[in-house]
Amino acid sequence: MLAWVDGRPAEALSVRDRGLAYGDGLFETIAVSAGRPRLLARHLARLEEGSRRLHLPLSLDQVEQELLTFCAQLGEGVAKLMLTRGDALRGYAAPADAKVRRILLGYPAPAYPVANFEQGVSLFPCATRLAEQPLLAGLKHLNRLEQVLARSEWSDPACAEGLMRDQSGRVVEGVFSNLFLVLDGQLLTPALSRCGVAGVMRAEMLEWAAGQGIATVVRDVEYAELLRADEVFLCNSLYGIWPVRQLEAHAWPVGPITRKLQTHFRELLDS
Amino acid sequence: MLAWVDGRPAEALSVRDRGLAYGDGLFETIAVSAGRPRLLARHLARLEEGSRRLHLPLSLDQVEQELLTFCAQLGEGVAKLMLTRGDALRGYAAPADAKVRRILLGYPAPAYPVANFEQGVSLFPCATRLAEQPLLAGLKHLNRLEQVLARSEWSDPACAEGLMRDQSGRVVEGVFSNLFLVLDGQLLTPALSRCGVAGVMRAEMLEWAAGQGIATVVRDVEYAELLRADEVFLCNSLYGIWPVRQLEAHAWPVGPITRKLQTHFRELLDS
Numbered sequence A, B: 001m002l003a004w005v006d007g008r009p010a011e012a013l014s015v016r017d018r019g020l021a022y023g024d025g026l027f028e029t030i031a032v033s034a035g036r037p038r039l040l041a042r043h044l045a046r047l048e049e050g051s052r053r054l055h056l057p058l059s060l061d062q063v064e065q066e067l068l069t070f071c072a073q074l075g076e077g078v079a080k081l082m083l084t085r086g087d088a089l090r091g092y093a094a095p096a097d098a099k100v101r102r103i104l105l106g107y108p109a110p111a112y113p114v115a116n117f118e119q120g121v122s123l124f125p126c127a128t129r130l131a132e133q134p135l136l137a138g139l140k141h142l143n144r145l146e147q148v149l150a151r152s153e154w155s156d157p158a159c160a161e162g163l164m165r166d167q168s169g170r171v172v173e174g175v176f177s178n179l180f181l182v183l184d185g186q187l188l189t190p191a192l193s194r195c196g197v198a199g200v201m202r203a204e205m206l207e208w209a210a211g212q213g214i215a216t217v218v219r220d221v222e223y224a225e226l227l228r229a230d231e232v233f234l235c236n237s238l239y240g241i242w243p244v245r246q247l248e249a250h251a252w253p254v255g256p257i258t259r260k261l262q263t264h265f266r267e268l269l270d271s
Helices: A018-022 A040-054 A060-074 A114-118 A145-151 A200-211 A223-227 A256-270 B018-022 B040-054 B060-074 B114-118 B145-151 B200-211 B223-227 B256-270
Strands: A003-005 A012-014 A025-033 A077-084 A101-107 A121-130 A159-166 A171-174 A178-183 A186-190 A216-219 A231-236 A240-247 B003-005 B012-014 B025-033 B077-084 B101-107 B121-130 B159-166 B171-174 B178-183 B186-190 B216-219 B231-236 B240-247
Touching (some): A018 B018, A018 B077, A025 A040, A025 A060, A040 A060, A040 A077, A040 A200, A040 B145, A060 A077, A060 A101, A077 B018, A114 A240, A121 A145, A121 A171, A159 A240, A171 A186, A171 A223, A178 A200, A178 A223, A186 A200, A200 A216, A200 A231, A200 A240, A200 A256, A231 A256, A240 A256, B018 B077, B025 B040, B040 B060, B040 B077, B040 B200, B060 B077, B060 B101, B114 B240, B121 B171, B145 B159, B159 B240, B178 B200, B178 B223, B186 B200, B200 B216, B200 B231, B200 B240, B200 B256, B240 B256
Parallel strands (some): A121 A159, A121 A240, B121 B240, B186 B216
Antiparallel strands (some): A003 A101, A012 B012, A025 A077, A077 A101, A159 A171, A171 A178, A178 A186, A178 A231, B003 B101, B025 B077, B159 B171, B171 B178, B178 B186, B178 B231, B231 B240
16 A cells, blocks of 8 residues: 655654654545545645644645645545654653654545445444543544544444543544534534544535535534434545434434435535 | 664654554653663553553563563663554554554663752643543553643743643643652652553552551642642652752742652662
8 A cells, every 4th residue: 555754655654753652743534536635625724723733843735735646646545644743852842843744644445334324323332431631622633542442342343433422421423433413403513622523524514504504503412412313423534424323222213414414425525 | 772663673663553543552661770671560560551451462571571682782771662552454443463563762861950859840830731531541651642732831941840730620740750749747649540640650659658657648639739738749760759849939848758768769770
């Protein structure tokens, strides 16, 4: 598979990288189709926001140019972009002259069952709760042990995703997806001000739905609200939208708003 | 500087390592003197505990043998050991046949000012609060963005360390040290059941002090208790013990229990 470090083909990087030492960096997982990165502006905007909050001295133009060239070579599949604070001295203090390291990895498009899209998925109820850290909330940073622990809780392929809640029990997201509810006629998704990853598909969906006249709300979501929702679905930038059909004893129908959004976003990702 | 990957000299590792992708691993920072790792049993015990909690399939004997050989070559300084879950497929699920990767880096002994030890240090009051995550609390894992953010808050060399508190405002630790108080005749250190790193020097100190008839207590510590403590000090496995002299407007004397512990642990580290 294709792999670049700082713009050049490479299968290895320095053992002194701060991404390895501390998870000191960011990443993006980008759908690539016909040689082009999908939702590019959203991915770049999230990187810009993350770089600002982590004080990473990022050249966004350079990252964009490299990504475009990489995707053109990859053709079809997934591009994973990691940005780290480069090589470490020992200790947490960042070197004054830190240079951001760019790592690009290519993968084939994931082969998810068509049934996930058509009939919907079952959620595994993860016991791993997300810690509340406003300084990192929303970012797709390289500290992902909570997701690793949550994903290790189940191996049954009948569950395509896991539900993650915060320390107070509120509903937050999937392990690798964002979560939406249709409740009282509104499209509702958890606020990600204390934990969670603000997905690019989530942002795209909120904007498009609002433009369609669907009332959209971003706020804390209680577990009881999830259970009484009329529709529930997951989204991410690779698979688009999966209806949620089941969580333990609770079942939801696949509803009309989920289907409307699926139709639009399938066309967007396929175009 | 000396660098090994999986037992062999190497300056690079795979771009697909899960330590880089997710911070999926552990580390230890070990004082090396006369070719031997100090507090070895404590470091190995913490690795064993971390491996158990992160489900890392660790061969502790192999790690120990490699570390001993590495330290013999290094002679004097610091050995940093990182253990990761090896190479990643894309996605959080760990491969069924994951193999732990061992990375060893050698550094010179840090050159801290003698005054830190003798006169004590000033603490910077970090605004970065530690998130509460019982599943990771106590471990020295590779998700260290909170420490990176906290350490980036000050550059004034007059502050040798920073004070970290949890989301509720309780006192937890330093950015790279554990914290002890002498309060009402007891030696008190924060419980690390929700956040923080359980240092090997902290464990050593609790055991030795108890053996000396000093009452030791491990529990939640409020900020007000820090301010009214009779003595405050920091410890880690590299520098031993630094008295804390000042935090903003508040000052503490360097007291007799701190001096007694310093004398013992200087001898231990020098022996």
